[in-house]
Amino acid sequence: MKNSLKTITVMLAIILVCGALLAILSDLLFVSDQERINRAIGKIYTEQVSLEQTIDINSVDLSSEANKGEIKACYVLDNGDYLVLSRGKKGYANGTITTYVAISSDLVVKKVVQDSYTGQTLMSKLSDIYSRYIDKNASTPYDDFEKVIVSGATFSSNAASNSVYVALRFVNAYTLQGGQN
Amino acid sequence: MGTLLLIALTATFINNFVVVQFLGICPFLGVSKDTKSAIGMGVAVTFVMTITCLVTYPIYTLILEPNGLAYLEVIVFIFVIAALVQMIESFLKKFSPTLYNAMGIYLPLITTNCAVLGVAELVIDAGTAEALGIIGSMGLLNSVAYGFFGGVGFLVSIVIMSGIREKITKKPFNKRLSGFPIAMLIATFIAMAFYVFSMISI
Amino acid sequence: MINIKKLASNGLIFENPTLRLVLGTCPTLALTTSAFSSFGMGIAVTFVLICSNAIISMLKNIIPKTIRIPAFILIIATFVTIVKLVLDKFMPDLYEVLGVYLPLIVVNCIILGRAESFASKKPVLDSAFDGLFMGLGFTLSLVTMGTIRELLGNGSIFGLAIWDPNVFSIGFFSSSAGAFFTYAIMIALFNYIVTKVQEKKALRGAK
Numbered sequence: 138m139k140n141s142l143k144t145i146t147v148m149l150a151i152i153l154v155c156g157a158l159l160a161i162l163s164d165l166l167f168v169s170d171q172e173r174i175n176r177a178i179g180k181i182y183t184e185q186v187s188l189e190q191t192i193d194i195n196s197v198d199l200s201s202e203a204n205k206g207e208i209k210a211c212y213v214l215d216n217g218d219y220l221v222l223s224r225g226k227k228g229y230a231n232g233t234i235t236t237y238v239a240i241s242s243d244l245v246v247k248k249v250v251q252d253s254y255t256g257q258t259l260m261s262k263l264s265d266i267y268s269r270y271i272d273k274n275a276s277t278p279y280d281d282f283e284k285v286i287v288s289g290a291t292f293s294s295n296a297a298s299n300s301v302y303v304a305l306r307f308v309n310a311y312t313l314q315g316g317q318n
Numbered sequence: 319m320g321t322l323l324l325i326a327l328t329a330t331f332i333n334n335f336v337v338v339q340f341l342g343i344c345p346f347l348g349v350s351k352d353t354k355s356a357i358g359m360g361v362a363v364t365f366v367m368t369i370t371c372l373v374t375y376p377i378y379t380l381i382l383e384p385n386g387l388a389y390l391e392v393i394v395f396i397f398v399i400a401a402l403v404q405m406i407e408s409f410l411k412k413f414s415p416t417l418y419n420a421m422g423i424y425l426p427l428i429t430t431n432c433a434v435l436g437v438a439e440l441v442i443d444a445g446t447a448e449a450l451g452i453i454g455s456m457g458l459l460n461s462v463a464y465g466f467f468g469g470v471g472f473l474v475s476i477v478i479m480s481g482i483r484e485k486i487t488k489k490p491f492n493k494r495l496s497g498f499p500i501a502m503l504i505a506t507f508i509a510m511a512f513y514v515f516s517m518i519s520i
Numbered sequence: 521m522i523n524i525k526k527l528a529s530n531g532l533i534f535e536n537p538t539l540r541l542v543l544g545t546c547p548t549l550a551l552t553t554s555a556f557s558s559f560g561m562g563i564a565v566t567f568v569l570i571c572s573n574a575i576i577s578m579l580k581n582i583i584p585k586t587i588r589i590p591a592f593i594l595i596i597a598t599f600v601t602i603v604k605l606v607l608d609k610f611m612p613d614l615y616e617v618l619g620v621y622l623p624l625i626v627v628n629c630i631i632l633g634r635a636e637s638f639a640s641k642k643p644v645l646d647s648a649f650d651g652l653f654m655g656l657g658f659t660l661s662l663v664t665m666g667t668i669r670e671l672l673g674n675g676s677i678f679g680l681a682i683w684d685p686n687v688f689s690i691g692f693f694s695s696s697a698g699a700f701f702t703y704a705i706m707i708a709l710f711n712y713i714v715t716k717v718q719e720k721k722a723l724r725g726a727k
Contacts, residue, residue: 502704
């Protein structure tokens with residue numbers, strides 16, 4: 138009886154200490170959504186830019202491009218640019234690549250940085266591809282995007298291109314609908 | 319229905335847990351010396367993976383996440399898995415001696431198996447749902463299916479491995495390669511074969 | 521001081537967890553596509569190893585035998601969660617790269633294995649150093665493998681381009697099949713060298 142009491146006490150003690158420690162640390166080290174967005178902004182802009190408005194992504198119907206990708210979030214920044222978090226499909230092993238696309242108010246791609254990906258293996262090869270999307274705009278046809286390929290990583294290039302293309306389609310549709318401009 | 323078929327293909331072949339996602343390598347290398355034990359291990363892993371998803375997915379989505387306790391996920395999951403494995407073992411011992419003889423001995427090894435904790439982590443991860451074209455979180459049915467077919471994929475790989483390994487190790491070969499190196503070299507070829515599946519576009 | 525030397529040679533060479541004991545194979549195969557991710561995983565595991573070994577050694581007389589495995593796992597899981605929180609806050613790039621393998625450090629056979637076979641029996645300082653050297657052995661093996669795979673598959677090391685991958689690269693090494701292959705060759709080679717060293721030592725000892 139004494140043994141099992143000791144066992145339970147020790148176990149409970151460890152659980153409580155660990156739980157308390159983690160609770161404190163998770164509070165101290167908490168990363169808010171705002172912080173995540175600021176990190177993305179920091180990756181793209183060297184100057185001080187901040188978030189002005191968050192766009193409701195459901196306000197734009199982009200189902201026609203659903204097989205190419207989806208928009209996960211869209212923000213308007215205080216310098217007039219759109220910051221789109223776009224997920225491109227049709228990557229390697231049916232995976233996806235998600236990128237942050239900075240689009241100027243006149244719908245030209247300023248910069249693309251990678252956010253995350255699923256299922257891709259040769260992402261190191263893709264590091265140069267993102268510069269090839271700069272200056273593509275809302276009237277650039279899809280064929281042009283299909284030509285942006287890194288040899289040996291065709292599928293991944295496809296997903297990356299899709300994410301940028303869908304981002305442009307979204308902002309285009311948003312401004313046509315009379316969104317902020 | 320389409321989603322389940324997609325999950326079946328993805329978890330079993332395209333994103334095979336062993337040769338593509340590198341989960342469950344330890345038993346894959348350790349228990350593949352003969353086909354009988356390979357099948358036993360494969361079935362045990364599938365069993366545990368399915369039940370794990372069934373339990374951990376609701377615990378995360380209904381209890382941990384809504385209450386801001388997501389940081390406890392690692393601890394809670396590993397405890398749940400350890401408890402589950404204990405329960406499954408006792409249950410089998412009592413109610414199905416035949417099944418226990420077939421796979422019971424492998425159960426304790428599965429507690430610290432990357433594949434089991436791995437699948438629990440994967441089904442709550444947004445990336446997995448994204449790759450399958452599912453908006454939002456995966457849902458209980460999809461998660462359990464993913465766990466099940468992930469285990470099936472493990473079973474397929476380990477049986478292929480044991481079949482080849484049995485044949486190769488019958489005859490003597492360079493002793494420097496015996497043990498892990500030869501197993502890894504066989505795995506190389508299996509991985510190359512499974513690479514073909516990643517070309518499938520759905 | 522003799523202790524430290526023995527622990528070092530043990531963890532780094534003779535009982536190298538990756539190449540001799542072949543433990544912790546999952547992150548070894550998955551994260552060695554680049555030297556950076558190998559290094560990151562290695563450091564994370566080393567940190568958890570040192571901390572968990574030290575704490576478990578401190579508590580070895582308090583934890584009853586019957587619940588030692590669950591208790592060890594709980595302690596290890598706590599440190600892994602700490603690493604997760606810290607990386608998410610301060611090194612998000614590494615956090616992304618490690619992905620699902622970060623929580624999987626909990627079930628990394630190396631950590632539980634050392635806790636069970638070493639830390640639960642030896643004094644605190646020894647355990648901490650054992651954790652350090654095992655972790656370093658793991659890190660060095662992983663970084664070696666990562667460098668080879670990154671160099672041959674992508675022409676770069678730690679992201680710095682050494683040569684143009686479009687001119688020369690063997691994509692095989694960046695793939696999953698290449699992971700198994702590289703690992704197999706490294707184990708065979710390392711074991712060969714170590715057995716030769718041990719034979720030489722035995723010969724010298726016999727004289």
